[in-house]
Amino acid sequence: MDNTPTTDTSTTPAAPAAPGLLAGKVAFITGAGRGIGAAAARLFAREGARVLLAARTQAQLKAVTQEVRAAGGIADHVVCDLADAASVRAAVDRATDLYGRLDVAFNNGATFVPPGPMDQVREADFDHVYAVNLKGPWLAMAAEVAAIRTTAGTGAIVNNSSVGSLRGNPELPAYGAMKRAVNSLTESAAITYGPEGIRVNAIAPGHTATEMIRTWEAESPGLVKRLKARTPLGRAADPEEIAQAAAWLLSDRSSYVTGTVLRVDGGARA
Incomplete structure (x- = not known):
């Protein structure tokens, strides 16, 4: 007689799905029409x-929003010019109007100037x-802190900074300077708002396959050949690989991390 126990999978309840990294949170993302933001x-x-997607180009925002919804996500979009204070404040306010709160924000939007x-x-251009790239994140952070403070608490x-901010950047001196200043704003904000339970960090991507690099x-x-040669992993990052780092820093799993500038560069600055 075979007494080997068997499991009847037809009556065994399925294990509950693991909650998402950002489950239950409302997220605001700038520069969300393409690249890392999308x-x-x-x-x-x-x-x-x-998620609330913000950027300057309506058509790009609409396309990404529709893609998110088609995959079962909850998303909307708002046109936002980071160089315009009223536009930035209105975009952040839109998040709380739509979803009733703001928990996390990814200030990704940036512009590019000719190298030289x-x-x-x-x-x-300067x-x-x-x-x-500098005033925009400052405006956004000020509005986001106010929204988080009065809703989620x-x-x-x-x-989003850049590895180009971590040392001299002779090819993109203005870009590098603004991103280095963003690092400083990040650190200052982390000290200022940490006592309230608002964490502020930055990521510093390296070579990433985006329109800016093209x-x-x-x-x-x-x-591109030079950048690959300087990267120990020997390739460009996919934009989602950069987004994964941002998602972790925004999640509760990084609850004791604030004031850091996290390199996501394939080892280029090792």
Whole structure:
């Protein structure tokens, strides 16, 4: 007689699915129409967040929002110009109007200026990269802190910096300078708002397969080859790989991490 126990899978309840990394959270994402921001929107929604996508281009935002919804996520979008204070505040307010709260924010939006030595940077380009890449995150953080404070109470913010901010950047001096300043704002905000339970961190991506890198390659042929040669992993990051780092920093699993600038660069700055 065979007394080997058997399991009747037809009556065994299935194990509950693990909760998503951002389950139950409302997330606001700038620069969400393409690249890392769009990848973050898809990922955050898959991880259980309700997401509000913000960027300047309506058509791109609509396409990503529809993609998120088609995959079963909850998403909406708002047109936002990071260089305009009223536009930034209105975009953050839209998140609380739609979802009743704000828990986390990923300040990813940025602009690009033509590469070249510092003395060849046009004043108009310098002013533009300042307005979008530095003033924009400052405006966003101020609005996001206020929204988190008055709704969720506690939360987290991640700013998208760059490994180009971590040392001299002769090819993109203005871009690197603004991103280094974002690192400083991140650290200052972490100290200021930590006592309230609001964490603030940054990520510093390395070579990532985005439109910005393709534009830079067109201006500086051979750039992609040089970047790969400097990266121990020997390849560009997929935008979702960068978004994964942001998602972790925004999640409760990084609850004791604040004020850090996390390199996500395939070892390029090791």
